[in-house]
Amino acid sequence: MVAAVASLVLGIKTEGIKEGWYDGASIAFAVILVIVVTAISDYKQSLQFQNLNEEKKNIHMEVIRGGKRVDVSIYDIVVGDIVPLNIGDQVPADGILITGHSLAIDESSMTGESKNVYKNSREPFLMSGCKVADGSGTMLVTSVGINTEWGLLMASISEDTGEETPLQVRLNGVATFIGIVGLTVAFLVLVVLLVRFFTGHTKNTNGTPQFKAGKTSVGDAVDGAIKILTVAVTIVVVAVPEGLPLAVTLTLAYSMRKMMADKALVRRLSACETMGSATTICSDKTGTLTLNQMTVVDAYVGGKKIDPPENKSQLPPKLSSFLIEGIAQNSNGSVFIPEGGGEVEVSGSPTEKAILVWGVKLGMNFDAVRSESTVIHVFPFNSQKKRGGVALQLPDSEVHIHWKGAAEIVLASCTAYIDGNDNIMAMDDDKALFFKKAIEDMAACSLRCIAIAYRSYEIDKVPVGEQELSQWELPEDDLVLLAIIGLKDPCRPGVKESVQLCQNAGVKVRMVTGDNPQTARAIALECGILSSEDDAVAPILIEGKVFREYSNEEREQIAEKILVMGRSAPNDKLLLVQALKKRGHVVAVTGDGTNDAPALHEADIGLSMGIQGTEVAKENSDIIILDDNFASVVKVVRWGRSVYANIQKFIQFQLTVNVAALIINVVAAISSGDVPLNAVQLLWVNLIMDTLGALALATEPPTDHLMHRPPVGRREPLITNIMWRNLLIQAAYQVSVLLVLNFRGKSLLGLKNDNAEHANKVKNTLIFNAFVLCQIFNEFNARKPDEINIFDGITKNHLFMGIVAVTLVLQVIIIEFIGKFTSTVKLNWKQWLISVVIAFISWPLALVGKLIPVPDTPLHKFFPSFSRRRNPQS
Numbered sequence: 001m002v003a004a005v006a007s008l009v010l011g012i013k014t015e016g017i018k019e020g021w022y023d024g025a026s027i028a029f030a031v032i033l034v035i036v037v038t039a040i041s042d043y044k045q046s047l048q049f050q051n052l053n054e055e056k057k058n059i060h061m062e063v064i065r066g067g068k069r070v071d072v073s074i075y076d077i078v079v080g081d082i083v084p085l086n087i088g089d090q091v092p093a094d095g096i097l098i099t100g101h102s103l104a105i106d107e108s109s110m111t112g113e114s115k116n117v118y119k120n121s122r123e124p125f126l127m128s129g130c131k132v133a134d135g136s137g138t139m140l141v142t143s144v145g146i147n148t149e150w151g152l153l154m155a156s157i158s159e160d161t162g163e164e165t166p167l168q169v170r171l172n173g174v175a176t177f178i179g180i181v182g183l184t185v186a187f188l189v190l191v192v193l194l195v196r197f198f199t200g201h202t203k204n205t206n207g208t209p210q211f212k213a214g215k216t217s218v219g220d221a222v223d224g225a226i227k228i229l230t231v232a233v234t235i236v237v238v239a240v241p242e243g244l245p246l247a248v249t250l251t252l253a254y255s256m257r258k259m260m261a262d263k264a265l266v267r268r269l270s271a272c273e274t275m276g277s278a279t280t281i282c283s284d285k286t287g288t289l290t291l292n293q294m295t296v297v298d299a300y301v302g303g304k305k306i307d308p309p310e311n312k313s314q315l316p317p318k319l320s321s322f323l324i325e326g327i328a329q330n331s332n333g334s335v336f337i338p339e340g341g342g343e344v345e346v347s348g349s350p351t352e353k354a355i356l357v358w359g360v361k362l363g364m365n366f367d368a369v370r371s372e373s374t375v376i377h378v379f380p381f382n383s384q385k386k387r388g389g390v391a392l393q394l395p396d397s398e399v400h401i402h403w404k405g406a407a408e409i410v411l412a413s414c415t416a417y418i419d420g421n422d423n424i425m426a427m428d429d430d431k432a433l434f435f436k437k438a439i440e441d442m443a444a445c446s447l448r449c450i451a452i453a454y455r456s457y458e459i460d461k462v463p464v465g466e467q468e469l470s471q472w473e474l475p476e477d478d479l480v481l482l483a484i485i486g487l488k489d490p491c492r493p494g495v496k497e498s499v500q501l502c503q504n505a506g507v508k509v510r511m512v513t514g515d516n517p518q519t520a521r522a523i524a525l526e527c528g529i530l531s532s533e534d535d536a537v538a539p540i541l542i543e544g545k546v547f548r549e550y551s552n553e554e555r556e557q558i559a560e561k562i563l564v565m566g567r568s569a570p571n572d573k574l575l576l577v578q579a580l581k582k583r584g585h586v587v588a589v590t591g592d593g594t595n596d597a598p599a600l601h602e603a604d605i606g607l608s609m610g611i612q613g614t615e616v617a618k619e620n621s622d623i624i625i626l627d628d629n630f631a632s633v634v635k636v637v638r639w640g641r642s643v644y645a646n647i648q649k650f651i652q653f654q655l656t657v658n659v660a661a662l663i664i665n666v667v668a669a670i671s672s673g674d675v676p677l678n679a680v681q682l683l684w685v686n687l688i689m690d691t692l693g694a695l696a697l698a699t700e701p702p703t704d705h706l707m708h709r710p711p712v713g714r715r716e717p718l719i720t721n722i723m724w725r726n727l728l729i730q731a732a733y734q735v736s737v738l739l740v741l742n743f744r745g746k747s748l749l750g751l752k753n754d755n756a757e758h759a760n761k762v763k764n765t766l767i768f769n770a771f772v773l774c775q776i777f778n779e780f781n782a783r784k785p786d787e788i789n790i791f792d793g794i795t796k797n798h799l800f801m802g803i804v805a806v807t808l809v810l811q812v813i814i815i816e817f818i819g820k821f822t823s824t825v826k827l828n829w830k831q832w833l834i835s836v837v838i839a840f841i842s843w844p845l846a847l848v849g850k851l852i853p854v855p856d857t858p859l860h861k862f863f864p865s866f867s868r869r870r871n872p873q874s
Contacts, residue, residue, distance in 0.1 A: 007679070415478050
């Protein structure tokens with residue numbers, strides 16, 4: 001803008017108002033155009049970020065309306081809704097507890113106190129925004145939205161979403177450094193030109209000095225000094241890379257939008273780029289590698305296998321009654337039978353649903369069974385103990401305690417079983433071995449094994465007071481085994497290919513599951529995590545309790561080898577993540593339960609599941625996988641690598657233009673006192689470079705090529721040796737050709753006999769035109785920095801093609817129709833051909849350049865004095 005004002009004043013003063021306003025107005029227009037295009041682009045991206053931010057707060061949950069469970073958005077909950085609460089849920093509104101069992105609420109978000117608060121009839125009030133830490137219950141919604149405690153609190157504060165990612169911070173640093181270099185060069189040029197001008201070494205086009213001491217008027221001297229200032233400002237214009245931060249914003253916004261379409265909702269921007277560096281993924285099994293659509297396919301009831309598993313005719317009445325009672329009461333799910341008939345609707349977790357569906361097939365009337373007995377106390381399913389239980393009081397004051405959980409763990413607590421004649425038989429060694437063999441056989445077929453058991457209890461031993469009852473630990477010994485069932489959860493289609501893709505990309509996939517090691521082994525073989533049965537040996541396949549018993553040093557050593565961890569407790573996953581991070585890995589973790597929260601938080605990238613994930617898991621994650629599919633995790637890796645690759649493409653493109661334009665103008669200015677590329681022309685190049693270039697290169701979709709190379713190192717330099725090679729070859733070619741044109745252009749173009757001023761304008765126009773066309777070819781080269789075929793996939797990127805076409809059309813308009821605003825003249829067809837040939841030669845030159853091998857060691861390692869010391873833990 002300073003240059004615009006100076007040019008306007010100078011032009012009007014020297015050429016009159018009719019002709020003199022062109023230069024100043026052109027600069028002002030170009031500056032405003034750059035600002036407007038950049039501002040609109042930034043505004044659009046901020047709107048996108050805002051919309052995605054709204055999306056990540058849109059929690060879906062189940063509520064009970066009209067006796068039926070329905071799935072609603074947290075924004076659609078109304079006063080009077082009944083909301084079931086389970087471990088990991090977020091309390092969606094203010095309300096009052098109706099029923100609850102061991103319900104502990106984490107109210108730290110509201111009160112700042114980290115201690116969990118137990119809720120019961122004396123403490124029934126629940127506040128929105130708090131998390132369910134333990135137990136289960138149902139609440140009646142009393143206030144929503146702005147009328148809740150959380151709403152009132154949030155209304156008084158505004159959320160700052162101006163997060164800067166590490167890459168943005170690094171690029172801002174690069175842009176600042178280049179800007180300082182540009183300013184320094186511009187200042188030196190200003191000093192040199194002023195000295196040249198006032199010592200009479202700067203000549204007019206006719207060869208006479210522009211300044212003669214004592215003869216040149218003060219006005220003319222000031223005009224000359226202002227012209228020189230404008231030249232210096234043009235150097236600053238071309239040197240400062242305003243487009244770098246914009247390119248990151250564009251890339252991240254574009255990637256976030258596309259990742260949303262690929263079923264990945266980004267909660268933290270920095271995760272986009274970190275995912276490109278991931279070296280290992282610790283994945284859950286259920287729902288991520290498998291479909292999480294469980295069905296009971298095997299059942300051992302009454303001491304023998306029932307085939308088919310829903311064959312109720314093989315069940316004796318007493319055993320059937322106990323089993324149905326245990327299925328109906330020891331469950332967080334529900335069964336809804338429509339009044340007008342129709343299909344039974346079962347809700348709950350996939351495991352609960354599968355068991356309830358099996359119960360219905362065995363003849364269970366869910367509501368009737370639940371009304372026949374009273375729940376005294378509930379021990380909700382605990383991922384540490386791998387089981388959950390319920391204590392029931394029957395009408396005859398008899399107490400039954402039902403347990404359900406991991407088959408081998410529940411079986412270990414059983415001292416008896418009910419046989420096919422309704423007799424309770426002692427669990428001898430042979431029968432225990434029979435059941436263990438059944439569990440192993442089912443697990444080997446990749447079935448999840450669940451055991452259902454019960455025991456009777458004396459009513460007088462049951463605690464009476466509410467406080468004592470809430471702290472009562474249900475007896476878990478002397479159990480009577482009712483059934484062992486095998487649930488089939490098939491592998492997701494395409495998961496094997498996705499795992500293979502990760503392995504090809506240098507990303508090791510590890511499976512961490514709470515399931516039986518044999519089930520985990522079978523699924524890992526099916527998914528391709530284990531390549532053969534020979535791999536299914538320790539420590540490649542390990543049990544959680546074995547891993548946690550190692551010392552820290554041993555865990556670090558062994559973590560590298562682990563591919564499958566079965567029967568893992570929540571803390572085992574965290575220990576594995578910590579061990580891998582200490583080994584220098586960039587770790588991504590998938591998880592869905594509350595118990596996964598510490599591992600998700602500790603990992604470099606936490607990926608929670610959008611369907612099965614609890615709110616606690618989502619809150620501690622960086623990215624939410626909306627379809628719970630491992631293939632979507634692989635897509636996130638591709639996008640993470642794409643973000644980094646696109647930024648590098650733009651840096652290569654931007655710096656090539658910067659270096660070339662800077663050298664051409666500095667050399668020309670110092671040697672002749674004039675510059676071939678003026679302020680308006682450089683502003684147009686800036687518009688191509690910063691805004692259109694960023695838009696074209698930052699929106700390149702990810703390619704399969706990205707998944708055929710190792711992960712980007714955490715400390716890898718932004719400008720790689722390959723980029724330096726491409727950059728220097730292109731810049732050297734452009735500089736040498738355009739400087740030859742600058743100093744020998746008149747004779748080469750046959751302009752010696754023309755008017756000196758016109759010849760100078762033709763030469764400068766040709767330099768400007770060739771320079772812009774070179775940047776268009778350079779844009780193609782920057783698309784594929786390390787590939788020979790730069791046109792691969794070009795037709796798929798419509799935006800890129802559109803931007804190149806728009807740039808070409810605008811360039812023709814600038815040269816042929818509005819030359820007086822850009823200090824250019826019309827070119828004849830020969831001159832256009834020369835410009836195109838100069839630009840075209842840069843393409844085969846780039847291809848030849850890509851055949852030149854480069855060292856793997858980053859350049860800064862060769863110059864220790866330039867390597868900044870880094871704190872290894874920073």
